[in-house]
Amino acid sequence: MLRARMCVSALCHRSGTFVLRWVNICRKIACVQSAVGPVRWKTYCSPAPFLTATPTRALIDEPITLEGHHLPPHSPITVRAYMHNEDGDLWEALSHYNTDEMGVVNMTTDESVGGSYVGCEPMGLFWALQPAPGEREGLRLRKKNVETPYSVQLSLLEGHIPVPPSEGSNKEQWQRGEQELAAVTVERWYMAPGVRRIEIRQNGVVGTLFLPPGPGPFPAMVDLWGMGGGLIEYRSALFASRGFASLSLAYFGHKDIPGPLNTINVGDAYFKAAFQFLQDHPQVCGDRLGIIGLSFGVYLALRIATQIGVNPRCVIGVNGPIGSFNKLSDSDGQTESFEGDQKHWSYDEQGYVSFREVSMPNNIPPENKAKVENLCCPLLYIVGEDDLSCAAIENADEIEKKLKDAGRSHLFTRLSYLGAGHLIEPPYTPNARSSMWTTRPKKLITLWGGHLAPHAAAQEDAWKRTLEFMERHLRG
């Protein structure tokens, strides 16, 4: 026994990382102990380091404080975040820190010295998540079922573990789990408790309504996305979690909207019906409605606000055009397919397509542009300067000019973000610089633009400013 103890001590002195080796040895001794029965020898066991997250259950837009304790002082450690999305793909991020003299690391105040991001980034582990090596290409992290959370595992690992190369590496080579010192799990929610999700299929309107808890009445938003189509709920869910009713509205590529999936089959009457539905809802303040649009949704928001006889209190536009390349039918006839005319599509050296030129104001027929000069309410226009999908800067300039010419400059506020791309979404979620656009007739990946760190900073700031803008104009 004594010899065994001395042997172990010698091992520990040689290694230099005393506590951590000791932990591993203790674990092994404990295993032997259970295997051979109640051996009466002492295990001087040091408990594992501690990784805490505050809070462990948060909304998507809430920062989480991560701290490591009981670590060796002045030592390199890696914090790893990993999660599976709803399709089962693995996403991960790593960051390298050095513990302080007390063996503590605090990711809200300390600087990452390497990994998926560098510098002081309290939420870096979440916005820097990327598909793990070997996962499918062209992925974008988007929550379909907003009634369940993302469950993210966070681990403390010994040393500075390199970020896996994005291509060509063998997953089995990754020795994950063996050097894990501590772990914690966090849940990230789009819906606060009590928020109600209601599917809307009435008066021809196809959408999902999110209501905050309580009797209301609440100010409300119409929430419009782009030509990806379908029905995207997560931003509306988050608005409702922040006290605003919100209607996510489908208008293209949804099975419950009659007509072909690759054309826009609705017109002004549809959007008016949607706006009216919200206005008339017993739990909505009918005169406190706003509209938010991203991408093509910006054109729709501007058109709704100026041409169909409704009076929103404010409009928010993110990286979208003043007009439509394809004419939006007034009489609910069909538009041409977006993919019909590809003359303005451009391709990079990898064959990824950029739609940026499609929305250049000069490429949009004047009769297809929203009558922005008739806008009566404040407009917050958010620009990602590295937007490769929409000519956001040029459209912002055109909208600003038209408002100025109409004596309505005071209505226009622009937020412009260097290094941010097209998909400026709720914060602390990873940017996709490109993603799969379609697989038929063949695989096509589209460019959105944006670099990870500046895009993340843009999302954080833009979301804060968006909520402030809504508070001021819808609740003030």
Added chain:
Amino acid sequence: MSEKAASPLLLLHPTRGLIDEKFSVMVQNLPQIQDITLHALIHSDDGDYWEAFGHYVSDATGLVNVANDSSLGGTYDGVEPMGLLWSMRPVPGSRIGLRLRKKEVHTPMVVHISVYRGHMSQGFREQAALASVVTERWYMAPGVRRVDITEGGVTGTLFLPPGPGPFPALLDLWGGGGGLVEYRSALLASHGFVSLALEYMTPRTSGGSTSHVGNKYFEAAFTILKQHPQVCGDRIAILGLSFGTSVALGMAVYSTVIQPRCLVCVSGSHVQQVKGSLSDVFSEINKNVRNTRYDEENRVIWRDLLLPIPTDPTKKVDVGQMKCPVLMIVGEDDQNWPATESAEDMKQMMERAGNSHLLTTLSYPGAGHLIEPPYSPHIRASNFMVAGTRQKLVVLWGGETAPHSHAQEDSWKKTLAFLEEHLYRSTEVTSPSNL
């Protein structure tokens, strides 16, 4: 188009938290100097409704902030940030003798917080609220694992924090109510401790009769923890409430198998047959059953059954031989066990033996017997089924709601700090080496 003003804004943060976390509650956009009532409502797993309410007046900016403002009446008064939870009681018309205890720890307690116009004390169901929010209160943090334990004749539930460990551990013992009570262990695992909630006061675990729970049972439970690959075998504590304290004290002093790093003893006593077992404690209690008293509502007071504290040393655990730190938590209004008198006697015994530096006693005026994790509603009495005879009574636990609730908050904070100190930070090994 009618102009509907935006309603008052009720802000609660966090909307999802652990059961022992504080929340902030604010109401904005009210008319100034407006009487309002804040109301909390729980629909328990058993189907009962519990509620609490406080009366407030908005300030000149139309704001009420529960952290700073005084409740002028209701189920609590004064500045009480968490009063909406701990002052809850069954709604009028409920069954009598209820106690709010979460059995299913995988799901949260869901609390509805609402604001009403005026100062109301009843009729909340019939009145429309101005605003309301929902908060979830969880016993289990995400990633905490729950494992059924049925090995070696031991029945319990093991809760493990996320991660590889190894972790310090707790043997979690409740009292005479019996059954398998998991929520405190779930919460302890959420704070970084492996915790084994042990079932021991039911016929299943004691060969058909509660009085036959032997010491070997507890030693087997302790050994399960000690041998668990994710537990630091020399960093195990025992947390006992009521009868659980009897077990903790007796085994810590007399068992050669059970060598805890520290003890937390809540609302219990060291009075028991020396080197006896739990059945001996029962015998002693039954001898004095004539000392049972009843209050004005015919509720059972059992505190005298172990009084007076014996002077005969064979009738109480020799705490002078205690080798590990002990945290004693007692409510001075405990009507169920003579916890205050026992704690005082223990202190004297340990002073005579020279080991009183190991004893820390937290004594709370106005607190009763059931000192549990904070913010759960205080009840002065509840239905109780005597293990063994299955006789149904209403037992008086004691305590006044406000001081009892403050005691729960303070003692839990100190319990976690005590466990952190002795199980995580301490490097001193108190048990002798067997090498």
